[in-house]
């Protein structure tokens with residue numbers, strides 16, 4: 001994302017009394033294309049309405065391991081993962097409505113049955129989940145918030161990781177990836193210093209890019225700009 005383009009809106013947001021709460025996203029209003037608009041209606045059963053409570057209860061097989069993806073963007077990689085792993089349940093959380101529409105369009109076309117999506121702040125959704133209930137939390141190419149005064153909006157931060165850890169099951173994993181080197185260093189610094197998390201690549205290392213993680217839109221953009229991709233997989237050990 002080009003943060004420079006978003007800058008004026010962010011400054012406004014920071015100064016509004018009713019928006020004092022620090023969020024990790026910017027809501028962007030972009031028009032829906034025809035198939036996206038139709039998909040919101042046709043594949044309504046794939047969309048959960050906030051508040052949702054325990055995400056597991058919305059699946060035909062609630063006992064199956066749950067993966068939650070935060071900020072799936074346009075959702076293609078999430079649909080591919082859900083299709084490739086029918087023995088798991090997937091929930092994608094996103095605040096970008098064209099992304100929600102595109103994701104349900106692709107999931108519906110691919111007849112994916114183990115995926116639900118919702119339009120909400122992932123932090124609020126996680127807070128509603130019972131502790132120790134999620135098998136995997138994915139965060140792929142989160143907004144890097146490059147300017148120092150916006151670092152507080154970065155998703156990977158100790159207070160947000162405390163929430164993530166409490167919702168993961170023992171041995172559950174947190175998987176993040178970024179193409180922004182300073183954010184990769186930042187992630188490693190936060191995650192390697194969480195006593196309840198174990199770096200699956202060994203302290204100080206990024207994880208070799210797993211071939212089972214499909215390419216995402218922002219990853220492709222990063223690669224086209226010559227950026228290095230860093231994956232991190234951490235297991236909850238306590």
Ligand SMILES: C[S@@+](CC[C@H](N)C(=O)[O-])C[C@H]1O[C@@H](n2cnc3c(N)ncnc32)[C@H](O)[C@@H]1O
Pocket residue numbers: 001024025026070071072073074093094095096099120121122123140141142143144155216217218219
């Ligand atoms: C840079 S984009 C990456 C999208 C996608 N993962 C990819 O790799 O192409 C980050 C996305 O995260 C979403 N996002 C950020 N914070 C979020 C939150 N707290 N809850 C839900 N979505 C969030 C934004 O709306 C944005 O679409």
